[in-house]
Amino acid sequence: MTSEMEALYPFLYAGKSEPDAVLAEVRRSTEEKAAEIVALRESLAESHAERLVRCARELAARFLDGGRLFAFGNGGSSSDAQRVVGLHACPPPPARPLPAMSLPHDVASVTALSNDVGFEVVFARKLAALGRRGDIAVGFSTSGGSANLLRAFEEAGRLGMVTVGFAGYDGGKMAESGMVEHLFVVPSSSVHRIQEAQTTLYHVLWELTQRALAGEL
Incomplete structure (x- = not known):
């Protein structure tokens, strides 16, 4: 556990006992991540x-x-799905x-399908029950390889x-499969940076969709 914590917060395990030195390292680390x-x-x-x-225009249609x-x-x-x-x-x-719905936040269905069938079908089964031609499926993954998303x-x-x-x-298997018509890949190996950048992407997509609906795009 100590080694894992040290990897996450090296400035706390660098032998620095002075608060000013620790705060300076925290500041440096924060500025580096913000710049990244x-x-x-x-x-x-x-x-x-x-x-x-292109995606915004199709979603608006x-x-x-x-x-x-x-x-x-x-x-x-x-959480990103819920925010969208x-x-x-x-x-x-x-x-x-x-009209929009977050599939993972229907806890009863997610736990029932996980328990009775398998976690890999929790979203597919919901789409099979509720989805229809003309609807929109939006999936989020940091790795791009989640079996239940595929x-x-x-x-x-x-x-x-x-x-x-x-x-x-x-893009992982989401990119390899060719099943996703509009795929937005964040080229980073940091889960934190990926999710932060995905937030920007889906906010921009939403704004563009609103503009397309208003005939401004």
Whole structure:
């Protein structure tokens, strides 16, 4: 446990007993991480700009035709799924509310399917029950290799839903499978930086979708 803690917080185990020295190291570490995420976000603006616009236009068209958005992810990514749903269903005014649901936050269904069938189907089974052609499936993963996301995207494709994925590293199996029509990869090996950058990406996508719905994109 000590070695794990030391890897996470090396400045606390560097033999420094002076509070000023520890605070200086904390400040340096914080500034370094802040600079890293700023640089990463700026790089994404260039690499994903056209892809974000194309995706926003398709999402707007689906919503105008009565489509609904279903978001999903595991762990911290489930919080991102919930945030995306909140942005769409309960947006700040004067933005337009849109139908959206977070699949991992239906605890009864998630635990029932996990217990009775298997965790790899918790999202796919929900999409099979609720999804239809014209809907939108949005999945979040840092690794891009979550089995239950891949099963969900497979089911979404079978139903004729548009698929949107957010992944880290090199996109993992989400990229390899070719099942995700609109894939946004954050090229980082840090889970923290990946999730921070994904937050930026889906906020921008939501804003662009709102503009597309208003005929401004």
